[in-house]
Amino acid sequence: MPASADLIAHLKTRRSVPFPLMAEPGPDAATLTDMLAIAARVPDHGKLAPWRFIIIDRAAGARLGAFLVELAKADDPAADAKKLEADAARFSRAPVCVAVVSRAGPHVKIPEWEQLMSAGAVGLNLLHAAAAFGFGGNWVTEWPAYDRRVLDRLGLAAAEKIAGFVHIGTPTAKAEDRVRPDMASIISHFEG
Numbered sequence: 001m002p003a004s005a006d007l008i009a010h011l012k013t014r015r016s017v018p019f020p021l022m023a024e025p026g027p028d029a030a031t032l033t034d035m036l037a038i039a040a041r042v043p044d045h046g047k048l049a050p051w052r053f054i055i056i057d058r059a060a061g062a063r064l065g066a067f068l069v070e071l072a073k074a075d076d077p078a079a080d081a082k083k084l085e086a087d088a089a090r091f092s093r094a095p096v097c098v099a100v101v102s103r104a105g106p107h108v109k110i111p112e113w114e115q116l117m118s119a120g121a122v123g124l125n126l127l128h129a130a131a132a133f134g135f136g137g138n139w140v141t142e143w144p145a146y147d148r149r150v151l152d153r154l155g156l157a158a159a160e161k162i163a164g165f166v167h168i169g170t171p172t173a174k175a176e177d178r179v180r181p182d183m184a185s186i187i188s189h190f191e192g
């Protein structure tokens, strides 16, 4: 592959889209399918595909949000209105949300740790794919990723985990960058 200045520039400046900058439109169904195919093209020891996707469009996201509100109220009848409002909107802050689900588990040859890392690669690749099509993404987990009642509602099996909820839409502006690691402090040379 020839050097690509565009790709290098993207990789050097890529960043997530904060929710206040996330707007319509989202990808159409064909584009989203293409994005997911790119996202699934990741290093995957043993070709296990130890991950899968659940697409949550805005309408389904709103219904899931209503379910989160029910849970929040059941857990804390005095929950404040602001929290409930945030929960109601949690899955409709972007045109579409893709749940990246890890299906990692015990295997005769491939350590579970490696399967989990592959799901992480899928998450980042999905952000890259979204950007390649002119969209932006934001990868969060938040409390619903760790609540069994939400996982049941999403149809996750007992051993499955949410690697991330990747929200995708059109950025209205480029977000300010965040602090990046000091490279000198994380690179060393093994001297033998």
Ligand SMILES: Cc1cc2nc3c(=O)[nH]c(=O)nc-3n(C[C@H](O)[C@H](O)[C@H](O)COP(=O)(O)O)c2cc1C
Binding pocket: 014, 015, 016, 017, 138, 139, 140, 141, 142, 143, 163, 164, 178
């Ligand atoms: C597995 C995982 C889970 C995350 N969960 C959250 C979250 O729940 N809330 C949040 O504000 N950020 C979360 N983040 C971080 C966001 O993705 C954040 O916007 C991102 O790290 C910004 O970095 P970027 O601009 O390089 O994409 C998570 C990141 C990862 C990798």
